[in-house]
Amino acid sequence: MAKTLLLVSTTPASADVEAEYHRWYEEVHVPELKAAIPSITVVNRYRLHPAPGDEAAPPRYLAVYELDEDDAGAATAALFAALPGTTPSDTIDLTGRPPTMEFYSHL
Template sequence: MAKGLLYVETWPSAPEREAEYHSWYDEVHLPEVVALDGFVSARRLAPADGTGPFVALYEMEADDLPAAVDRLQEAVMRGELRMSDALRTDPMPMMRLMEVTAVHEPTGR
């Protein structure tokens, strides 16, 4: 079974909607995505300097990683995932699927 990460850059639709954006992302979107087959966990990151996009990292395990991402996108298109207009969609969020090729964990800890 392949392991991967889906990297997604997003922005709030407007500065005054940032709190709503974070609430939706953390309380609605992440739980809905990790409930889908192929998605194991999710985490979000904020730019340390306060500039740039917010990033979501979805840990994945699936026989076919691109097919799992396709299922996610199809669920969005069918309205099975609750989306929010607090998420900026113009331009669309930037997504990139990465496959894990190596893992190193320090020894002696």
């Protein structure tokens, strides 16, 4: 069972780059983070289903990282230490619907 969860919500910058966004996330970003942070055991991605009346909103995606790490503070520090060494992507919306990131500890 995961001891810490990292939830990251992102939106592609536009419909034109959505396929590249998914390719980068799956083939570049997730492998780089897993290599840099060995306590990441599983990564699952999900698509948000819009609420009624909000169907025109851009797609939002959630990545759930499971970590075998008791200390959420240490997991946070490891992530922020690893990010500068990862490959950035201009396919992520950083202004209109910027990414969100939350760490949760198992109770």
